[in-house]
Structure formats: C-alpha cells, structure tokens
Amino acid sequence: MYDTILAETITITGANGDAIEAYSARPLDSAPRGGVVVIHHMPGYDRATKEITRRFAELGLNAVCPNLYSREAPGADPDDAAATARANGGVPDGRLVGDVDGAATYLRSLQNSNGKVGTIGYCSGGRQSFLAAASLPIQAAVVCYGAFIIGTPPEGFPLKVTSLEPMIGQLSCPVLGLFGADDTFPPPADVEYLGNAIEKAGKVKEFHIYEGAGHAFFATDRPSYRPEAANDGWAKIAAFYGAHLS
Amino acid sequence: MCTYVTETLEIDGSAKGQAGWFKVTDASVYFDHPVHAPQAHTLNIDLRAPELGPAARVAMELSPLAARDLAHAILKIMESVPAELIEGDEA
Numbered sequence: 001m002y003d004t005i006l007a008e009t010i011t012i013t014g015a016n017g018d019a020i021e022a023y024s025a026r027p028l029d030s031a032p033r034g035g036v037v038v039i040h041h042m043p044g045y046d047r048a049t050k051e052i053t054r055r056f057a058e059l060g061l062n063a064v065c066p067n068l069y070s071r072e073a074p075g076a077d078p079d080d081a082a083a084t085a086r087a088n089g090g091v092p093d094g095r096l097v098g099d100v101d102g103a104a105t106y107l108r109s110l111q112n113s114n115g116k117v118g119t120i121g122y123c124s125g126g127r128q129s130f131l132a133a134a135s136l137p138i139q140a141a142v143v144c145y146g147a148f149i150i151g152t153p154p155e156g157f158p159l160k161v162t163s164l165e166p167m168i169g170q171l172s173c174p175v176l177g178l179f180g181a182d183d184t185f186p187p188p189a190d191v192e193y194l195g196n197a198i199e200k201a202g203k204v205k206e207f208h209i210y211e212g213a214g215h216a217f218f219a220t221d222r223p224s225y226r227p228e229a230a231n232d233g234w235a236k237i238a239a240f241y242g243a244h245l246s
Numbered sequence: 247m248c249t250y251v252t253e254t255l256e257i258d259g260s261a262k263g264q265a266g267w268f269k270v271t272d273a274s275v276y277f278d279h280p281v282h283a284p285q286a287h288t289l290n291i292d293l294r295a296p297e298l299g300p301a302a303r304v305a306m307e308l309s310p311l312a313a314r315d316l317a318h319a320i321l322k323i324m325e326s327v328p329a330e331l332i333e334g335d336e337a
Contacts, residue, residue, distance in 0.1 A: 043279060073300035079281045080300040083292045087254050087274045222279065223286045 004028045005057045007050075012066060012106045015098020020070035022103060023050050025057035032114035034139070034245025035062035035107030037100050039121030039128045041216075042090070044069060044082035048221055049122075059238055061118075061245065062110050066103045068096065090124065090161065093131055100132040116245045118173075120237070121146060122218065127161065133175060134167035140244035142237055143177045145215050147185035150194055168197050174204035176240040178233045180213035180226070208236060252276040261293040261304040268302055270295050280307035289313030 007025040014020040023045070027033065036056045040049040045067040056063035068091045073081035085091065104117040118140035121129030126146020133141035143149070150165045175198060179191045186194075188209055198205040210217065210229035217226040218233060253275045261270045270293040280288040288307040295302040308316060 043281060076300035079305070080303050083274060083294065083303055083305065084296070084300040086252060086276065087272065087292070087294065087296075216279065223284065224279075 002029050003058075005054065007054050007057065010064075010106075012064070012102045014066060014070070014102040015095040018071065020099060020102070021045075021067040021074070022106070023053055023065045023067070024063070024106075025050075025054040026062040026064075026110065027057055027060055027112070029060075030112050033060055033062060033112055034114055034116040034118060034241065035064070035104070035110070036241065036245075037103040037107065037117060037119045037132070038063055038065040039096075039100065039119060039125035039132070040065055040068060041121075041123035041125050042082060042086065044078035044085075046078040046082075048219060052122075052218075055234075059241075061241060062107050062113060064103045064106055066099045068099060091128070093128075093161070096128050097132060097135045100128070101136050104136065104138070114245075116140075118142065118241055118245050120144065123147070123216065127164065130171075130175065131164055131167070133173055134164060134170045136172065138173045140173050140241055141171075141175045142240065143175060144218060144233070145179050145183055145186065146177075147190075149186070150190060150197070165197060168203065169201045171198070171201070171203045174206065174240075174244060176236060177205060177207040178218075178229075178236065179207065179209045180215055180217050180229065181209050181211045182214035185215060206236075206240065208233070251278065257293065259293075263302060263304050265301075268295050268298060270302075270304070272296055277310075281305075283307035283309070285309055 005027055010022050010024045011019050012022045038053045049065055053063045053065045069081040069085045072084045107117050108115055116139040119129040119132045119138055120142040122144045126143040127149050129141050129143050130149050148161050150163050152163055195205055195207045213226040213229035216224040217229045219225055255273050257273045259270055260267050272294045274292040276290050291306040293304045
C-alpha cells in the first residue's frame with residue numbers, strides 16, 4: 001500500500017483575492033479522493049490543528065487548514081496571532097467564507113481530487129463550518145462543539161457574530177454535529193433546538209451529544225480531552241466523510 | 247467551554263517581552279482556555295503594543311484564585327499610594 005503523505009505550508013487565495021497562509025496535508029496516491037477544509041479554533045492555527053489536518057491525510061483525504069489570522073498577524077506565533085484576533089473581535093463572517101472558498105478551490109484543483117469537499121471546525125470553527133456549508137457548495141460539514149450558531153453572544157462580548165438561524169435553509173450538505181453534554185457554549189438545549197431547526201428546514205443532520213464530555217473533548221493537549229468521546233467522534237467523522245466525500 | 251468573555255482597554259505603561267522593554271498601549275483581559283497553564287480555564291491578560299506587531303505582547307495565564315489575589319494586591323497597593331505620587335492619572 002502506498003501511503004506517502006506530503007504536509008507543507010502553502011499559500012492559497014482567500015477572501016478578496018488575498019494571498020493567505022495555509023497548511024496542506026495530502027496523500028500522494030493518485031487515486032481520486034475527497035478533500036477537507038479544517039477550520040481552526042479560536043486559539044489559532046496551532047500545532048494541534050495541524051496534527052488534525054495530517055490525520056485527515058492519514059485517513060486518505062486531502063486536507064488544508066487556512067490560517068484565518070494571516071492578515072492580522074502574518075508570520076506571528078499562533079498564540080500571539082490569536083491574541084491579536086481576539087482583541088479585534090474575531091474573524092468577520094464574510095472573510096471566513098471567502099477563505100474557506102479559497103481552500104476548497106485549492107482542494108478541487110489537486111490532481112487526485114474527486115471534486116468533493118467537506119468542512120470541519122472546532123469551537124468557534126464549528127460555527128464557521130456551519131456558516132461555510134450555508135454559504136458555499138460543500139458536500140459534507142462537521143461541527144464540533146460550535147457555539148453561537150443560533151442565538152448571539154451576551155452583551156459586551158467583543159465577538160462580532162450573528163445568529164445563523166436564517167441561513168439554515170441554505171445548507172448545501174448534510175451536517176454532522178458532535179457535542180458534549182456538559183458544555184455550556186453551546187448548551188445541549190441549543191444543540192437540540194438547532195437539530196430540530198435543521199430538520200424542519202428539510203435538511204439532513206446527524207447529531208451526537210456525548211455524556212461525560214464538555215467543550216473541546218477532542219483536544220488531546222488539554223484537560224478537557226475525553227478519549228471515549230473523541231475516539232467515537234473520529235469514527236463518526238470518518239464514516240460521515242466516507243459516505244459523502246467518496 | 248470557550249467563554250469568549252473578553253474585556254479590552256487602552257493602557258499606558260511598559261512591559262518586558264521577548265525583545266526587551268516596550269511601551270504597551272492596549273490590554274485584553276479574558277477568561278478562557280489557556281495556551282500553556284495546566285487548567286481548563288484561566289484568567290488571561292495580554293499587555294499589547296499593536297503598532298509593534300502581534301509579538302509585542304506580554305501574556306499571563308492565571309488560575310482563578312491567583313487572578314483574584316493579584317487583583318486585590320494591585321488595588322491594595324494603589325489605595326495606599328499617596329495621591330501626590332500619582333502623576334497624570336485622571337481616575
């Protein structure tokens with residue numbers, strides 16, 4: 001079996017035609033395959049997210065993670081870049097969609113692409129994965145404990161995010177949602193409301209809420225890591241992409 | 247959870263970072279996941295100089311108890327300082 005993977009920093013064209021940094025990990029096998037845009041969490045374009053990107057390549061998918069903070073902090077350490085982005089109120093929705101669109105275009109341009117692209121995002125990236133799926137032609141979207149997909153942050157939060165509820169009818173693909181029962185952003189009640197709203201709009205969703213897990217249960221470098229939920233979650237992701245990106 | 251809870255403010259002072267001392271103009275205070283501290287959530291403080299770039303930052307990640315102790319110590323000291331020693335402070 002030929003399993004060589006190439007992982008490297010590249011430049012892609014993001015929103016407004018901007019050249020932005022991205023981390024690409026892809027199998028060199030020439031057989032056609034789908035691709036995944038990995039949307040990093042609020043702490044940034046960090047080592048943990050790059051590991052996730054490589055894992056998708058190991059699963060046989062082309063993967064790319066755009067650095068959403070390329071413009072604010074080119075070349076900065078991920079934590080410094082995240083601090084700057086936080087102080088600026090996060091990533092504007094329109095720019096995020098443009099950056100994901102650029103990442104998807106990159107994936108579809110690869111010689112071994114079958115033309116299908118999925119998204120996945122964690123934490124704030126979970127909301128952004130949903131946003132991309134409601135804004136772009138995507139074949140499968142995964143949301144990992146994304147908060148504020150519905151509802152808006154409490155007054156005083158510097159995050160410039162709005163509810164995506166009016167966009168649910170525009171979803172271009174099925175949504176796999178993985179959440180923790182102990183999470184408060186988003187709380188299980190919001191997850192249930194979102195799931196019902198997706199079904200009411202005639203769209204397809206597969207949601208799992210893990211008992212004994214809270215926010216960031218996939219994060220192996222944090223105390224929130226819950227191996228049982230994470231292992232099952234990875235299996236669910238592989239099956240979901242296997243069904244929709246093959 | 248990601249709390250997202252953040253206060254940002256303008257400040258006046260100096261801080262010492264990787265490249266030595268620099269003038270800081272902005273601060274972010276937030277309760278969220280740390281990068282380095284071994285807790286799920288910490289009180290984080292960034293003293294920043296955006297004009298000098300993202301790396302011009304002095305960062306702290308404090309346990310909730312340590313954050314409260316530090317805040318009380320700062321206020322205790324400031325309340326004990328004679329008014330005539332406080333220059334250019336409109337507060």
